[in-house]
Amino acid sequence: MKLVIIGGGSSYTPEIIEGLIKRHSSFPVSTIVLVDIDEGYDKMTIVGELAKRMIEAAGVPIALSWTTNRKEALKDAAFVSTQLRVGGLKAREKDERIPLSHGMIGQETNGAGGIFKAFRTIPVLLDIAEDIHDICPDAWMINFTNPAGIVTEALLKYSPHKKVIGVCNIPFNMQHSIAEVLEVDPSSVRIEFVGLNHFVYGKKVFVDGMDRTQEVLDRLIEQVVNYSPANIVSLGWTETFLKSLQLLPNPYHQYYYKQEAMLAKDLQSYEQNGTRSEVVQEVEHKLFELYKQPTLHEKPKELEDRGGAYYSDVACSLMSALYNDSHEIMTVNTLNQGAIRDLPLDSVVEVNCVITKSGPMPLATGALPEQIKGDILKMKAFEEQVIRASLSGDYEEAFLAFLLNPLVGDEDRAKVVLDELLIAHQAHLPQF
Ligand code: NAD
Numbered sequence: 001m002k003l004v005i006i007g008g009g010s011s012y013t014p015e016i017i018e019g020l021i022k023r024h025s026s027f028p029v030s031t032i033v034l035v036d037i038d039e040g041y042d043k044m045t046i047v048g049e050l051a052k053r054m055i056e057a058a059g060v061p062i063a064l065s066w067t068t069n070r071k072e073a074l075k076d077a078a079f080v081s082t083q084l085r086v087g088g089l090k091a092r093e094k095d096e097r098i099p100l101s102h103g104m105i106g107q108e109t110n111g112a113g114g115i116f117k118a119f120r121t122i123p124v125l126l127d128i129a130e131d132i133h134d135i136c137p138d139a140w141m142i143n144f145t146n147p148a149g150i151v152t153e154a155l156l157k158y159s160p161h162k163k164v165i166g167v168c169n170i171p172f173n174m175q176h177s178i179a180e181v182l183e184v185d186p187s188s189v190r191i192e193f194v195g196l197n198h199f200v201y202g203k204k205v206f207v208d209g210m211d212r213t214q215e216v217l218d219r220l221i222e223q224v225v226n227y228s229p230a231n232i233v234s235l236g237w238t239e240t241f242l243k244s245l246q247l248l249p250n251p252y253h254q255y256y257y258k259q260e261a262m263l264a265k266d267l268q269s270y271e272q273n274g275t276r277s278e279v280v281q282e283v284e285h286k287l288f289e290l291y292k293q294p295t296l297h298e299k300p301k302e303l304e305d306r307g308g309a310y311y312s313d314v315a316c317s318l319m320s321a322l323y324n325d326s327h328e329i330m331t332v333n334t335l336n337q338g339a340i341r342d343l344p345l346d347s348v349v350e351v352n353c354v355i356t357k358s359g360p361m362p363l364a365t366g367a368l369p370e371q372i373k374g375d376i377l378k379m380k381a382f383e384e385q386v387i388r389a390s391l392s393g394d395y396e397e398a399f400l401a402f403l404l405n406p407l408v409g410d411e412d413r414a415k416v417v418l419d420e421l422l423i424a425h426q427a428h429l430p431q432f
């Protein structure tokens with residue numbers, strides 16, 4: 001069984017290799033091909049050599065190679081994981097710095113920055129999905145590329161390939177941190193998730209079937225639970241907020257419900273350390289120095305400084321569940337199909353699904369809770385608008401995407417930031 005990892009030069013790749021090694025008896029991948037572009041070839045070679053050492057040390061029969069020839073790599077693939085970054089971390093820097101320089105949240109998956117990441121990414125991923133459809137039509141495409149929810153919806157709506165699932169580590173992180181606080185095994189915790197990627201809420205928390213939602217909300221008030229990944233500060237929620245909301249917010253919700261405090265924090269760390277992208281570039285540099293060492297044959301602990309740490313657990317468990325038709329429940333980005341009553345059937349939502357070999361079957365969550373209904377509908381309208389603008393390259397469509405985003409708001413400021421980002425990213429926006 002063959003797995004192709006597109007964006008193979010990512011510093012996260014050793015994590016997925018570790019996940020595949022760990023699961024080899026139940027998920028027997030025999031061939032892994034890393035794919036990257038010319039700019040990423042050197043990084044991919046370092047990662048590829050480390051991956052080979054990891055596989056050899058573990059003694060599992062996996063053949064691993066790397067290439068820039070995507071079409072060739074895709075032949076006979078059963079799974080394709082997409083974890084690429086169009087324009088690299090230099091482009092991310094602009095997504096973060098330009099909004100921040102105008103007093104706007106500068107986040108690479110939310111707000112203005114996230115919109116531009118989508119503009120750069122959607123056309124590239126549509127191309128890849130077309131190749132998959134032509135070359136390995138039975139393969140599952142597991143998409144991590146952010147903004148993962150928006151990208152997955154664009155693929156499911158506009159590409160001929162329909163076996164696409166979007167993933168994120170946030171629901172997994174929330175499940176694991178809550179398990180830690182309640183001192184129970186993570187596998188006994190089931191959170192009923194409802195919403196969209198990076199805009200998902202926990203509706204109920206069950207431990208071995210017992211509803212412990214209230215207890216978890218109380219611990220959140222005491223700030224005992226901190227499930228922020230490395231890239232987001234955790235400011236904590238007020239008692240009034242949580243008592244009113246009666247749902248578990250995810251760490252990205254701080255950008256919406258604590259916009260001013262988050263902006264102040266982000267500006268402060270920008271002044272001290274530069275953008276998150278610059279911080280990540282340093283982390284990456286250190287990681288690659290470690291990866292180069294011929295004596296290293298495992299994933300180094302330092303990878304935990306990345307916000308996406310543990311993404312491989314999500315990716316590998318999902319692929320294994322698809323392969324084994326396990327009927328496990330996992331939280332993924334997939335077609336709504338009525339799971340959330342108030343959203344269109346063909347919207348992509350982040351909800352719990354039963355994973356079968358024919359794909360994720362979303363579990364019904366009913367109507368949206370009133371306290372978030374308006375926000376979710378608005379965010380979905382925003383996401384749809386981002387997709388339309390990504391495809392048309394139309395200026396007014398792009399401006400409308402900005403207006404619909406709650407982190408952008410003001411029309412005058414929206415125009416200034418939009419214009420600046422359009423110029424800054426010209427090289428990666430052929431459609432505009
Ligand atoms: P990165 O900057 O290291 O990029 C990964 C690789 O993609 C690079 O080696 C680059 O050369 C390559 N690449 C760029 N364009 C390509 C193309 N057209 N074809 C093939 N390869 C290409 O990025 P990273 O920090 O490792 O993150 C990778 C992606 O994964 C990002 O989009 C990030 O947002 C996403 N991510 C998502 C989650 C999640 O929760 N969904 C978690 C972690 C990372």
Ligand code: G6P
Binds near residue numbers: 146231308
């Ligand atoms: C979290 C998110 C990912 C995001 C990552 C950023 O894990 O779920 O979607 O890509 O953080 O981490 P970084 O280390 O790149 O800032």
Ligand code: MN
Binds near residue numbers: 130131134
């Ligand atoms: Mn074709």
Ligand code: MN
Binds near residue numbers: 170198
């Ligand atoms: Mn994510």
